[in-house]
Amino acid sequence: MIKSNSFPIGIFDSGIGGTSIWKEINTLLPSENTIYLADSKNAPYGDKSKEDIINLSIKNTEILLKKNCKLIVVACNTATTNAIKVLRNKYDVPFIGIEPAIKIAALNTKTNTIGILATKGTLNSELFEKTSNTLNKEIKIIEIIGKGLVELIESEKIESEAMKKLLSSYVSPLIKKNADCLVLGCTHYPYLIPQIKEIVGNHIQIIDSGEAVARQTKAILNKNSLLNTSNNQNSLHHFFINKDKKVMEMFVDQKKTKNITITKKEF
Ligand code: DGL
Secondary structure, rough: OOOOOOOOOEEEEOOOHHHHHHHHHHHHHHOOOEEEEEEHHOHHHOOOOOOHHHHHHHHHHHHHHOOOOOEEEEHHHHHHHHHHHHHHHOOOOEEOOOOOOOHHHHOOOOEEEEEEHHHHHHHHHHHHHHHHOOOOOOOOOEEEEEEOHHHHHHHHOOOOOHHOOOOOHOOHHHHHHOEEEEEEEOOOHHHHHHHHHHHHOOOOEEEEHHHHHHHHHHHHHHHHOOOOOOOOOOOOOOEEEOOHHHHHHHHHHOOOOOOOEEEOOOO
């Protein structure tokens, strides 16, 4: 089927994390219609096998394709690093993924030591290993599995004591180890930036790739003549979540962007 430039951009994540990417896309491309799938029922993806992550990514992609999405943003580092190759081979539609920005950190570090906070699935993926191997061998990468963080975010416990403790146990050792950059390798984590800053102060620069994903989305839409150039002031944004929709309402500001609907749906 020929895609039209008014068709929506499809976005999926294991939950609400990808809304951090949706916000960047909506800021850069306000005329674009979007459909977002939050597979919160199956979160976290980060502890699952590669095979399970691939199957869940296929399931999400097929739902978005049935809704006529013209391009799909895999707004999840875990799904990108484990499944995007399979998705690109299987479907014709363009895919944009998100990977931890360790290359940027490698360019910015002065101490030659960078931290990366991500899920087990991302850190153990072949794609992450491949990217890490391209870095200058003098750069030390400290890998931290953010076990438990996604679950706390998905259950609306960002501000909790449990979150503070867990986050501190993950990021404060970076200061002693002389790291000066911390890469956020999970789309849920940008929501933790204020708390991470409280722990690491000015010692560590936080690096996140959300904005770069939005720029890449624009470039690929343009390249495929799929950019919505209509100056559409009434773009539509449908969010589907397969768990309690209250959590989605917390992360997507329906006052700030008009024409947002949030629906709880089995998928
Ligand atoms: N938001 C996801 C990511 O970027 C997935 C987290 C998870 O479900 O484990 O990796």
